[in-house]
Each structure stands twice: as structure tokens, then as C-alpha cells.
Amino acid sequence: MTSPHNDVQPVAEPGTGYVRKGDGVPRVDGRAKVTGQARYAAEHLADGMIFGVVVNSTIAKGRIATLQLDAARAVPGVVEILSHLNRPRMRKLDLFYKDMTAPAGSPFKPFHSDGILYSGQPIALVLADSFEAARYAASLVRVQYVQEEHETHLLSHLERSHKPSRLKAGFSPPPDETGDAQAAFDAAPMQVSAEYYAGVEHHNPMEMHASTVLWGEDGHLTVYDKSQSSQNSRWMVSHVFGIPKHRLTVKNPFVGGAFGSGLRPQYNLILAVMAALHLKRSVRVVLTRQQMFTFGHRPETWQRVQLAARADGTLAAVLHEAIAETARIEDYVEVVVNWSGQLYKCDNVKLGYRLVALDHYSPIDMRAPGAAHGIHALEVAMDELSYAVGMDPLALRLHNYSERDEAQDLPYSTKELRACYEQGAARFGWSQRPMAPRSMREGHELIGWGMATGQWDAMQMFARAHAELHADGRLVVGSAATDIGTGTYTVMAQIAADAMGLQLEDVVFRLGDSTLPVAPIEGGSSHVATVGSAVEGVCEKLQKKLFALARRLDDLPFAKARFADVQFREGSMVLQGGPGGSCAISLQQLLARAGETRVETKYLMLPNILKQKKYVRATHSAVFCEVRVDEDFGTVRVTRVVSAVAAGRIMNPQLARSQIMGGVVWGISQALHEETHADHRLGRFMNHSLAEYHVAVQADVHDIDVLFVEEDDRIVSRLGAKGVGEIGMVGVAAAVTNAIYHATGRRIRSTPMTPDKVM
Ligand code: MOS
DSSP, rough: OOOOOOOOOOOOOOOBOOOOTTTOOOOOHHHHHTOOOOGGGGGGGOTTTTEEEEEEESSSSSEEEEEEOHHHHHHEEEEEEETTTTTTOOOOOOOGOOTTTOOOEOOOOSSSSEEEEEEOOOOEEESSSSSHHHHHHHTTTTEEEEEEEOOOOOOSSSGOBOOSSOOSTTTOOOOBBBSSSHHHHHHHEEEEEEEEEEOOOOOOOSSEEEEEEOOOOTTTTEEEEOOSSSHHHHHHHHHHOOOGGGGEEOOSSOSSSSSSTTSSSOOOHHHHHHHHHHSSSSEEEEEOGGGGSSSSOOOOOOEEEEEEOOOSOEEEEOOOEEEEEEEEEEOOOOOOEEEEGGBOOOOOEEEEEEEESSSSSSOOOOOTTTTHHHHHHHHHHHHHHHHHHHHHHHHHHHHBSEEEETTTTTTTTTOHHHHHHHHHHHHHTGGGGGSSTTTEEETEEEEEOOOOEEEEEOOOOEEEEEEETTTTEEEEEEEEEOOSSSSSSHHHHHHHHHHOOOOOGGEEESSSSSSSSSOOOOOOOOHIIIIIIHHHHHHHHHHHHHHHHHHTOOOOOGGOOGGGGGEETTTEEEEETTTTTTEEHHHHHHHHHHHHHHEEEEEEOOOOOHHHHHHBBBEEEEEEEEEEEETTTTTEEEEEEEEEOOBOOOOOOHHHHHHHHHHHHHHHHHTTTTOOOTTTTTTTEOOOTTTTSSSOOOOOOEEEEEEEOOOOTTTTOOTSSOOOOOGGEEEEEHHHHHHHHHHHSSOOOOSOOOHHHOO
């Protein structure tokens, strides 16, 4: 029954050979993932393991009057039921529950009191010696509540919106108004003004959230947690339970998708650790697919966009306001409207962002948080404006192209959006597009072409990395990074292999372990610029250390050479035409002659903030798409997408393309399928299963063409890379909306665009 907890270490297949940054290389973790060797958080077992099943509240607000547990306790195999009544000691202060991505406010603390803050709140954990016994017993728990009135409907409460708290690090509130936007709007000859609405969306990664706590002989806890940062989970558990760092290791070597849902540790982690400490046993808590709808979601958001232009299409005013939901306990914030002051050149811009507190759990980041809504509304409004002024939608965008950020009065570090527009349009055949809606048809299908712009931040955090070159020529590099399915193992090994001139199969990149050197949370598409730069930095230090060893070898000309004269390639340190002549020595020979079994270096990568803050740093995209709309049924197929992306130097085009494709598919999903509906009488999300919460599937995916335009950004990172991921999603749903308008003449201002709206 005991599984070995030595996790599979992904390494490239033998024969992969020498690779450079920029080469397309397949995933080094691919084989482990498709053969089941990669173990996920819920796939670790230990002798005597206890299984926990969570009971969730069925009311949205009030308190628990009684918990009837006798029937559940009587089930054979049940060992304990934890709730607010008997929970072991946990710290009380909000501070301890603040994970590194927590919004401003008071974080939810599982089992802290009898209070109910939202429907689906965890209220009891049934623990048994089998999952089946725990699940059955959990179904027997009966709860009596004292109910209070709840409010869960955003649109009914827009008038009580509040300005968000600014305490959240990294959040940029909308900039102040420039010019006089309302007066400029009123005076302009061409105006569009409309409201947009997006419903709640929930995360549905393949892997459910789970935490397995392995109770060590010496009381050491090893926790496998589904997370975008092992160190964030470790940090929170340490603080909540007062466990010192050296007694707690969190691991997440394999993550089956997360894209925001794993940024914050979820209640399964707190409950699993609580149970393990209480029972002094190994404990696993896995959420069900339905329970995946009980923590965090993309917030329901209402927006109004007003655009005005002169007769020639020059933007005269941009007014964009958004009101999104948050929880009563926290101000979850995202950047929704700020993009509208950046994407186009305009002198009169007014932006607003407010929140309404509802009786739901706090929203959570979901791929391209904020931009997925804000740029959507802006880009649909731009399409509406293009028809108002009678100008091609792409021509209108080019006419108003912004060369610098007007609101902050800063240049872009690099911005190849114009190349995205041009190359994307050429690839798509945009010049063949007739302007008038309903002008293309094939049989019973109306055909439409639409386009939109995308933008996302190009961020760089700080990170540490560690490197060890062994006598056998193997290089091991490590950082507590995460691979949520995005290719971190591969790209980091590739950057190291390129730096050291080693074959990819000789490089091991270790991640997903809280004991490794500090790395940031894998989020915001920043891992390549951050961890990748740390990896290249630690390799450069290693090169210098090896060079210092070589200089001590009197019989070789390295002694008289400078570091700048040597190269690391094909397993060797190579000196060409130095003062003492040319020479090469393999790294293995070098270590042997120096009498070293290994050479180690450590590196701390700190972003050059003083330089970076003089620029706006962003990735860009131009998305073109074709839809076919069944005129009788209102069903939409997205038959062709071209996404042209500018994201700095692309480290691995094969994996980057997959990232963008994934974003495009998610954008199609946002456009056509995804919405969680609440029954507001119950204050409860109802379609909490994949049968009723629809996501794009293979049948929704047709021709997706990704192209990367040339860009090299040494301000964002030493690699020239900005990072891909979120940028693949931004603008996709807007392009689909605009294509549906072009096909049908019907303008839809809410997502998802289900047949009832399209008909
Ligand atoms: Mo990012 S919201 O973690 O995809």
C-alpha cells in the first residue's frame, strides 16, 4: 500500500542533444504525465492513511444551530468528525491566514466559528479509514441552521458599490482622469455607449484540488498540495498551525492545470493538515468536482464603455467603468479598466472600478484576470465604433495606435503590436473582408469575421536558483518554481543547457518543493522572465567558477585568457584565439583535473526595478477569427482563429504555441459556454458539474493558427523574454463577439453567447 514518495524527475529523452533558447523542444515531463508515473496531490498513499470528506453548507448566510453527527459517527471506519465544535488549535488572527496572494480584508478561516458566510462553505470534515466510508458518513451529517437574509445578485446591488481597498500589493487602481472625458464625449460627432455583462465562471482544471499530508516518524509533515506555489502553501500552513519551516515540506512536482485556482491555498489544505495534526496520521482530502465550485471564481462583472470619435475615426473620448462582485470579507481586486487608457491614443480618458460585496466566497484570479473582462468590453466597443464611423475595425485600431502609455506618460519597453496586426491580418486574409454584416453565407450558416486586440502585463518578480555540476557531467539546477502544465521543467532545463553548452538530457531542473531556493508563485505569466533569468544567472556564475578552475591549470592557455574569451559548447569550455592560443576542455575533464566531485553556485535574481519602472511592460496580441452561425438554431462554431502574439523572445516556440492555443480555446469557452448560474433565492451556484457547466471541448476547436512576431525585450528580462500564457486568452472572446455581429448583424454584449442570445 505504501507508495514510494520519491517523485519522478522529468528529464529529456536520451538522444535529445544540444539545444538553444528558441528551439522547439517537446515537454520533458510528457512521458511521465501520459504514463501515470507523474503523481498528483491526491495520488500519494501511506500505510494507515485516513481519508477526509468535506461537508459543505447549504445556506448562504447565518449560523449553524446544531450539527447532528451520530449517524455519521456510527458508520464503520469513521474515526473522527472535525468541525468548529472540536477543531484543534489553530491561530485566530487574520494575519496568519494571509497567503502571499491574499486580497485586502479578512481571509476565510475554515471551522473557526458557527458562522456561515457563503453557500458551499466547508462546515465539517468526516475522517475514515477509507474514502468510501468517509463519503457515505458525510452524506449522513444533518445540519440545522439559523438563516439570515443573503444578497448574491450583483445587478440588484450596483448602487451600493464601494471603492476597492488599495492595500493589495501589486494592484493598480485606475489612473486619474485625463482631459475632460464627458465633455469630449458629448461634443464628438460619433458616439457609442453600451453596457456589458459577464457572469460568474469557475475553474475546472483536470486535477481536482487535493492535499495529502504524510505523517513522518519524527513528526515531520510532508504535504502534497495542488498549488501554484509550494512555498506559498508552506508559508500559510506554518503560520496557521505554528509549525516551524524545518518540520514542514510542501511539494507540488506535478500540477494538472490551475491557472489561478492554485494561487491561494484552498480549504482542503488547512483541513488536511488540521486532521493530520489531530490524529497524528497521514491524511488525504480531495475535493469533488462539485466542491470545485465552493472556492473562488471569476467575478461577475458589469461594465459600461463609452467611446467617441471625430468623423475621421480619431478617438475623442474613452469612458470605461466596471463594477465587480467581491466577498463581504475581502476586497478581491483585478485590473479591469486600466487597459482602456493604454491601448489607444486618446486625450480624454475616464476610468472607474468599484466593487459590490456579496454573500459569496471571495473571487479568485482566473487566467488573464481583469483583462478577460475589461479588454473584452473595450474591444467590442471599438468594433461598434468602427461601424459608427464606417471604418474597417483594424484600420480604426491602427489609426488610434498608441506609441506610449498616455496616462502614465511612459514609453513601452517594447511594443510590436503593429506587427501583430499586420502579420495576423495577412495570415488570416483580413483584407478580403466585406464590411457589411450578413454579407457571407454558406448554406444555412452565416459567416462572420471579427478581430480584437489583446494586452497583458510582462512582469518579473525575484527568484533564487541553485546549480550543481557533477563530475559525470550532469547539471542539476533547482528553484521552488511550479509547472502547472505550462512547460517550466522543459524551458528551465533548456535555458540551463544552452548556457552551459550541455545536452538537454544531461540537465535536471528541480521544482515543486518548498525546500528549494525561493521562487515566486507561478502566476501572471511571469515564470520565464523570473525563474528563467535566475537560471541563466546561476549558470553564468557557474561558468565563472569553472573558468576560475581552468585558469589554475598551468599547462592550458586558459590561465592567460579572459572570461569573455571562453564559450561553453558541446560539453566543453572552449577558448578560441586567446593570447595563449586556442583550447578546449570538457567539463568532466575540468572537474577531474581540478579534483572536484561537483561545483555549486547560488544566485539571487532581483529585477532592475529602477530601470523597469521607466517603461510600461506588456505583451500584445491581435486576434482574428471566423465564426459560422446556424441561422435556425443560433449555434456558433469558431472555425478559424489566427492569434499573432508579441511576447519578447520566445524560449520554446513549440510550448509557447501550446500556451497560446490553450488561451484561445479558453477564450472560445468564455465566449460561448462558461457561466455559473446562482439560484438567488438560495444564494447558491447550481450548475456545479461538467454536465451543466460547459467548457469548450475538442468539438469546439477547429483551426487555430498561432504566430509570434519578432520582439526582444532586455528591460523585462535578460533573456529578452516577456512570457506567454494569459496573453493567449485576452481578446479572443471579443473577436468572437465581433465576428458574430459580422455574421448576423446582432450585437451581443454579454458572455457566454449562448444560442438564446444569438438567435
Ligand atoms: Mo494565472 S491567473 O495564475 O493563469
